[in-house]
Amino acid sequence: MKIFQWIYTLYAALLFIILMLIFGLFIVIPLLLSSRGGKISFVFIRLWSSVWSFLVGIRYQVHGREHIDPNQPYIYIFNHRSFIDAPVIPMAIHQEVRAIGKKELSKIPVFGFIVSRVAVWVDRKDADSRKESVEKLLKILEKGISIVVAPEGTRNNSGQALLPFQKGAFRIASETGIPIMPMAVIGADRVMKRGSILMRPGVIDIYFSSAIETTTYSGEEGHIRLADKCFNRLEAMILTHE
Template sequence: MKNVLIGPILRLFFRPEAEGLENIPKTGGAILASNHLAVSDSFFMPLVIPRRRVTFPAKLEYFTEKGIKGAFKKWFMTGMGQIPMDRTGGSAAQAALDTGIRLLREGNLLGIYPEGTRSPDGRLYKGKTGMARIALEAGVPIIPVAMFGTDIANPIGSKMWKPTKIRVKFGEPLDFSRYEGLSGDRFVERSITDEVMYALMELSGQEYVDMYAAKVKELQTAQPSDGVPAQREPDRIPETKAG
């Protein structure tokens, strides 16, 4: 569907271009670990990869809404290569990990946003370690991906998309085979995750914040009456320019 119906429209209005496509394997499984600026990231990244489908885990709510609108949303998300994942609890999280591992072992490309949610302010936030565990269990490389312009085309909270230039940059694959057999070691998984986030910082030029994006969103929405203490200024890695 992305090529027949959606692709031509997105290409016409957003003129997406890609850099580093030679880093995408022609066959076999790999994780595409991307920064996450907008919902549209999941549309534009697969669009610029020729002849290979990218599967993304998506919130279960996108597939369970009632009525005609819900049916259309389910059809659209499925056509864009997204699969429903329930992330509400421990067993649900394990099911999501198992699904990702299975897809990779079958030779698919799996898109993951290691920040876990969209950036609230355009900066790059601390990565979650589930990506590392999946990579170790499946024995696949992780390819960092930087999205540019999607936050302008599709700002958080907007219902309409604004035509603008979209750019997708694929970095060199990161091989973690040296950690084979160490899945479940939290120190190893954190080390892998931090290495990927550093690669994303260099690739995207974003400022890095050593705090989970979900926590930042929680603090932003909390009211003074909630008794939430003032937010500590998070640790940062100095901003670098994109290559």
């Protein structure tokens, strides 16, 4: 069976690159022409993700989208278990968003150039880089654009539902009053198993809950309490639906 998985994985990777080259200009040009071009760009990002997913046999089932107010910016938090989480974001969230990404990804030819327009790169080992990324995220939220954060800080290769949360996103939330929207991604690690680059077709379920208000959490203690509340909510969503 491994040989078929290798063939499928190579097919999926090649198709991803071809579609990236086809849709790349349509994603980048609106953002280069206008700061308001993000909505147009995200139409093509979703088109890229949906065409690729359809052709490789990955389906998405979204639950709880009624909790999302399309006119309200959110800080989306999700559990990060697989590299396949990237296309999940535009397929699940029908808002213009910006995501945090590892700086290393920006060095990938073509892909890094395209995604740089809709991502904030950060070197998590560099304090200055982390501070700069927070400042960029604050400016994005001020424009009414949502952001997407994996608060575990890295891909979860453990057997636990979640790794301990880093506090940056929750400081931003409490300082801005932007509500947090938990998003549980179930099944991505079956499409691409942890610790493997091999893929297989499958179904990914995405669950949203009601938003978590952040205006009453202030100071360092408030950031910790908010992070704990979000951790408990997201963990319960994962354990309920796995």
